[in-house]
Amino acid sequence: MSELQKLAQKTQIAARELGILSESARNEALNSIASALEKYQKYIITANEIDCREAEGVISSSLYARLKLGESKLKSAIAGVRDVAKLADPIGMVSLKRELDEGLVLQRVSCPLGVLGVIFEARPDALIQITSLAIKSGNGVILKGGKEALQTCSSLANIIQDALKQTQVNPNSIQLLTTREEITELLSLDQYVDLIIPRGSNEFVRYVQENTKIPVLGHADGICHLFIDSDADLHQAINITVDAKTQYPAACNAIETLLIHRSIADKFLPSIAQALKDKGVELRGDEATQKIIDCQSATVEDWKTEYSDLILAIKIVDDLNTAIDHINYYGSKHTDAIVTNNQQNAEIFMNQVDSAGVYHNCSTRFADGFRYGFGAEVGISTQKMPPRGPVGLEGLITYKYKLMGNGQIAATYSGENPKAFTHINLT
Incomplete structure (x- = not known):
C-alpha cells in the first residue's frame, strides 16, 4: 500500500x-x-x-x-x-x-x-x-x-x-x-x-x-453571455454589462460575449464601448459591430473562448431567438443573462437557454454559492x-433507504395469495 x-x-x-x-x-x-x-x-x-x-x-x-x-x-x-x-x-x-x-x-x-x-x-x-x-x-x-x-x-x-x-x-x-x-x-x-x-x-x-x-x-468552461434586448433599459444595461465583465474578470461567471439586438445597436454600442474602454476592456466585434465602433475583429474562436481577462467579444444579433441559438451553441451552460423590460422575452430566454443559471436584468456575477446563501461553494x-x-x-x-420491520419476509407478498402492500405516506 x-x-x-x-x-x-x-x-x-x-x-x-x-x-x-x-x-x-x-x-x-x-x-x-x-x-x-x-x-x-x-x-x-x-x-x-x-x-x-x-x-x-x-x-x-x-x-x-x-x-x-x-x-x-x-x-x-x-x-x-x-x-x-x-x-x-x-x-x-x-x-x-x-x-x-x-x-x-x-x-x-x-x-x-x-x-x-x-x-x-x-x-x-x-x-x-x-x-x-x-x-x-x-x-x-x-x-x-x-x-x-x-x-x-x-x-x-x-x-x-x-x-x-x-x-x-x-x-x-x-x-x-x-x-x-x-x-x-x-x-x-x-x-x-x-x-x-x-x-x-x-x-x-x-x-x-x-x-x-x-x-x-465541475465545469470545464465559463463562457457566459449577456444579451441586450430591444426593450432594454440602456442605462441599466450599461451598469450590468460593466459589472458582469469588470467586477472580477478572472471569475468563471464573468461574461465573455455581449450580444446586442440589432435595433438598438447604433444607440447602445457607442455608450457601452466607452464605458468598457474606461475600465480597460479590450473589445472584439463582428463585422456589424466594427461598422459602429472602433474595435478589433472577432472570429469564431472568440465565441468559443473564456478569456478570464479584460477582453470582451461583441456580436449584433437580429432577434431574441438568434441570441438564444448563439448561446446554446457556443455557451458552456454556466450562466447567461438578458436585459429587457419585456417580460415575455425574459421568460422565453430563461426557459430556452440551456444553462445552469439564467438571469433577467442582473449581473452574471451573482452565480456564486455565497451570494446564493449557501454559505460557500x-x-x-x-x-x-x-x-x-x-x-x-x-x-x-x-x-x-432505511427499512424498519418486525420480521416481515418478501414471500408473504408474492405467490398465489399475496398480501397487499398498504403504501401509505406518513408525516
Whole structure:
C-alpha cells in the first residue's frame, strides 16, 4: 500500500466518524476553525505574499488574481465558515417516510458522500470554503492546491488541523497533498474517494474528467453571455454589462460575449464601448459591430473562448431567438443573462437557454454559492444531472433507504395469495 493510499484510508475512517457526529459538534469545529484563521490572519497573508512574489510574471494575470489572498478576501472566507455553521444540518433529513405494510416502514434519509478529492489551481480561499462545507456535511476531504499556492495552502491546512485537535472532529478528515505527482494517484483511488471536484482551467478540468473512474463534479468552461434586448433599459444595461465583465474578470461567471439586438445597436454600442474602454476592456466585434465602433475583429474562436481577462467579444444579433441559438451553441451552460423590460422575452430566454443559471436584468456575477446563501461553494457544476450551478451542502449529500420491520419476509407478498402492500405516506 502506497503512502497516499494509507493517507486516503485514514481519511475514509475519519470521515465515517465525522458523518455520525452531532450537528453541534460539527458546528463547534467550524467556529473553532474560523477563530483560528482570524488569530493567524497575518501569518496567512505573509505566506500568500511569498506565493504571489514567486508567481508574479510566471502565471497569467487571471490566475494571479485568484492566487492573491488579501485581507478583505480572507475575512470574507472566514465569514463564510461561520455562515456554513449557521446553515441547517444536511445530514439525517427524511425526504420520504412510507408504510409499506403495518409495521414495515421505509425512510429515505440524507447522509454524507464519504471522501471528497478536491483539486484546485491557485485559489487558496477555495481550501477554506471546501473544508467548511465538508465538515458541515460530514465528509472527509483530500485537497490538492496548485504549486503556485503551496505556502498559503500549507499554512491554512496546518491552522485548520490544529484547530480541529481541540474539537471532536478527527484532523485526519482534512488532508493536503503538496506534489503534482500525487494528482494522478489520487484520481485512481476509487476505493477510498467518492467524488472528485476539480477547480481550475478548462484544460485542467477536462484532464481530470478523462483520467479517473471516480465521479467528477465541475465545469470545464465559463463562457457566459449577456444579451441586450430591444426593450432594454440602456442605462441599466450599461451598469450590468460593466459589472458582469469588470467586477472580477478572472471569475468563471464573468461574461465573455455581449450580444446586442440589432435595433438598438447604433444607440447602445457607442455608450457601452466607452464605458468598457474606461475600465480597460479590450473589445472584439463582428463585422456589424466594427461598422459602429472602433474595435478589433472577432472570429469564431472568440465565441468559443473564456478569456478570464479584460477582453470582451461583441456580436449584433437580429432577434431574441438568434441570441438564444448563439448561446446554446457556443455557451458552456454556466450562466447567461438578458436585459429587457419585456417580460415575455425574459421568460422565453430563461426557459430556452440551456444553462445552469439564467438571469433577467442582473449581473452574471451573482452565480456564486455565497451570494446564493449557501454559505460557500465547492464549485459550480454545469452538468445536467443534479447538483447543478453553485454547489453547496446539497451537492455533498446523498441518501440511503432505511427499512424498519418486525420480521416481515418478501414471500408473504408474492405467490398465489399475496398480501397487499398498504403504501401509505406518513408525516
